[in-house]
Amino acid sequence: MLFYQNLRRDLVKTMQILKLDKKNLNEFIFSLNDFGEVHAPVKKGDKQFVFSKLTDFSKIKLEYTRTILPPKKYFHPPTDTLFKFSQEEGYQSLTEELRKKYVIFGLHPCDIYAIKILDLIFAGEFVDDRYFIRRKNVAIIGLDCIPDDKCFCRSMRADFVEDGFDLFLSDIGNSYLVRVGTGRGDDMVRKTQDLFKEVNKKDITEYKRRSDEKKNLFKVDIELSDLPEIMDLEYESKVWEEIGKECLSCGSCSMVCPTCYCYDVFDEINLDANHGVRKRQWDSCLFKDYALVAGGHNFRAERSLRVKNRFFHKQRGFVAQYGRPSCVGCGRCIEACPAKIDIIEVINRIRGAKL
Amino acid sequence: MVKPKIGIFGLTGCAGEQIMILNCEDQLIDILGAIDIRYFPTAMTKNDEECELDIAFVEGAVVQPKDEELLKKIRQRSKLLIAIGTCAVWGGLPAMRNDVPREEFLEKVYGTKGKSFKSIPAQPLKNFVKVDLSISGCPIEKEQFLKAVASLLHGDLPLLPSYAVCTECKMNEYVCMLVGENKLCLGPITIAGCGARCPGYNIPCHGCRGPVDEANVASEVKILKEKGFTLRDIENRLRSFAAQAEILQEQFKKE
Ligand code: SF4
Ligand code: SF4
Ligand code: SF4
Numbered sequence: 230m231l232f233y234q235n236l237r238r239d240l241v242k243t244m245q246i247l248k249l250d251k252k253n254l255n256e257f258i259f260s261l262n263d264f265g266e267v268h269a270p271v272k273k274g275d276k277q278f279v280f281s282k283l284t285d286f287s288k289i290k291l292e293y294t295r296t297i298l299p300p301k302k303y304f305h306p307p308t309d310t311l312f313k314f315s316q317e318e319g320y321q322s323l324t325e326e327l328r329k330k331y332v333i334f335g336l337h338p339c340d341i342y343a344i345k346i347l348d349l350i351f352a353g354e355f356v357d358d359r360y361f362i363r364r365k366n367v368a369i370i371g372l373d374c375i376p377d378d379k380c381f382c383r384s385m386r387a388d389f390v391e392d393g394f395d396l397f398l399s400d401i402g403n404s405y406l407v408r409v410g411t412g413r414g415d416d417m418v419r420k421t422q423d424l425f426k427e428v429n430k431k432d433i434t435e436y437k438r439r440s441d442e443k444k445n446l447f448k449v450d451i452e453l454s455d456l457p458e459i460m461d462l463e464y465e466s467k468v469w470e471e472i473g474k475e476c477l478s479c480g481s482c483s484m485v486c487p488t489c490y491c492y493d494v495f496d497e498i499n500l501d502a503n504h505g506v507r508k509r510q511w512d513s514c515l516f517k518d519y520a521l522v523a524g525g526h527n528f529r530a531e532r533s534l535r536v537k538n539r540f541f542h543k544q545r546g547f548v549a550q551y552g553r554p555s556c557v558g559c560g561r562c563i564e565a566c567p568a569k570i571d572i573i574e575v576i577n578r579i580r581g582a583k584l
Numbered sequence: 585m586v587k588p589k590i591g592i593f594g595l596t597g598c599a600g601e602q603i604m605i606l607n608c609e610d611q612l613i614d615i616l617g618a619i620d621i622r623y624f625p626t627a628m629t630k631n632d633e634e635c636e637l638d639i640a641f642v643e644g645a646v647v648q649p650k651d652e653e654l655l656k657k658i659r660q661r662s663k664l665l666i667a668i669g670t671c672a673v674w675g676g677l678p679a680m681r682n683d684v685p686r687e688e689f690l691e692k693v694y695g696t697k698g699k700s701f702k703s704i705p706a707q708p709l710k711n712f713v714k715v716d717l718s719i720s721g722c723p724i725e726k727e728q729f730l731k732a733v734a735s736l737l738h739g740d741l742p743l744l745p746s747y748a749v750c751t752e753c754k755m756n757e758y759v760c761m762l763v764g765e766n767k768l769c770l771g772p773i774t775i776a777g778c779g780a781r782c783p784g785y786n787i788p789c790h791g792c793r794g795p796v797d798e799a800n801v802a803s804e805v806k807i808l809k810e811k812g813f814t815l816r817d818i819e820n821r822l823r824s825f826a827a828q829a830e831i832l833q834e835q836f837k838k839e
């Protein structure tokens with residue numbers, strides 16, 4: 230009974246939503262420095278973007294599409310030194326840098342959704358402390374976005390997030406609606422109280438109009454229901470063989486995926502062969518020795534099996550384990566693949582009547 | 585602990601690897617504390633030509649009969665033989681045009697006097713002797729050399745990357761030269777270890793570390809052709825550093 234009462238209380242709890250004039254955004258972002266080192270999307274090269282330390286407000290790209298690496302780099306960095314060891318002093322864990330505070334500004338809903346998926350994974354049977362210490366020290370400020378031709382977050386049901394952020398900004402023209410998601414988000418807003426206004430009727434109408442409009446902007450759509458079943462039926466499809474021929478095992482798709490989390494663990498010994506460090510580093514199921522075991526057997530020696538595994542784990546295996554695909558439709562793997570292997574196309578082919 | 589006896593040898597090459605070892609300035613004292621260097625003529629005056637060695641590091645390709653002789657002698661006196669640098673591992677730059685008869689080169693470079701040199705098509709060490717470990721790179725990465733020495737002292741072979749340059753390129757969040765900039769980048773088929781140094785400077789990877797295991801050369805060539813590169817451009821790039829690699833030879837035969 231108590232459980233239901235609590236649930237009901239939760240249901241009626243509403244989220245605070247305020248309004249921030251765009252002309253005050255600069256000042257607001259500046260104030261975030263009190264909560265950690267502010268990082269935001271900036272340009273890299275002619276066409277690409279990365280989350281990087283914000284040194285100059287004019288460099289921030291509010292209209293960015295997607296960054297080369299997803300925000301997972303802040304919680305699960307490409308290479309992470311776990312601990313030092315030596316014969317004399319035994320193990321010494323290295324936790325100093327985990328405590329550095331960051332505020333990441335401008336995450337799109339798919340990226341926030343992806344972090345929620347990583348949370349599930351790193352909170353599994355063995356809770357990953359390093360991940361969660363970092364997670365606690367990184368504030369997340371979301372920002373809504375306009376989909377391009379590689380975005381299919383709506384198909385993957387990751388185009389909207391209800392939590393997973395401290396604040397979330399939605400563009401309504403001259404201002405942003407600011408949803409407050411956490412106590413830390415509340416502190417951020419209180420700190421610059423004068424910048425925020427009440428939301429009025431007109432703002433609500435405009436928000437709803439834009440929300441409706443966004444739905445129609447998606448250029449790609451894939452059908453998700455019964456996809457796991459179809460994938461099982463097409464396990465032996467020649468499609469896998471065909472994309473196996475194109476794939477270079479370059480690993481780019483895994484590196485850039487916001488929900489690929491595999492890592493390798495190894496030691497680095499110093500020249501005295503007496504002390505060293507243990508590290509972990511991003512790994513990929515596309516690598517030829519990923520499923521190689523002692524004795525020399527390789528469970529996925531063929532490239533086609535490895536490509537298939539990636540798609541199956543995203544769209545099939547994860548569903549069985551966690552009730553939804555781990556893909557959030559961010560489009561990064563499509564953009565990064567030199568061989569133009571396109572997850573949308575592959576799914577559509579698999580779903581198609583004729584293969 | 586008895587210090588292992590080490591020799592550092594150069595066949596036909598630019599001495600780049602040997603210079604790289606000498607460039608480990610911050611670690612040289614530690615290196616000398618851990619190993620007993622018996623042969624390193626590039627760096628020392630007194631060298632032991634005969635003693636048994638625990639580890640021989642060999643740079644350069646086999647380009648002359650006397651390289652082959654020296655290499656076989658090194659093998660005989662060493663427990664472990666480690667090829668260092670792309671020339672030793674893949675044949676490297678000297679093997680770029682093994683399809684051209686040596687006499688032609690000799691005449692072009694040395695005129696009629698060329699006849700007195702004995703030159704054979706450039707080949708990697710593994711074509712002549714058993715190689716226990718390969719550390720490629722043009723030149724090698726200091727870190728990989730140090731890692732190898734440390735691991736060997738510990739009784740293990742070092743764990744070197746077995747994946748492609750693209751993986752390191754992405755980990756460093758560099759802008760892709762191939763996909764975005766349409767440059768002739770060999771990153772997808774080149775073995776990692778350099779931290780994707782060239783894309784980091786907005787230069788496509790030229791494949792100086794040689795091919796990754798099971799490189800999908802056919803797919804790489806197809807991608808580059810679609811981008812408008814001619815087969816000649818592509819083949820020239822593929823030939824630069826590891827023309828002798830079987831996996832690339834297969835491609836050359838196909839075309
Ligand atoms: S599989 Fe591709 S589209 Fe899906 S989340 Fe990963 S990178 Fe994004
Ligand atoms: S990015 Fe493309 S080529 Fe590279 S491993 Fe992934 S699917 Fe294969
Ligand atoms: S720049 Fe070259 S090495 Fe880097 S990801 Fe692109 S293809 Fe791979």
Ligand code: SF4
Nearest residue numbers: 778782789790791792
């Ligand atoms: S990026 Fe390519 S060419 Fe440059 S150092 Fe690395 S392997 Fe060599």
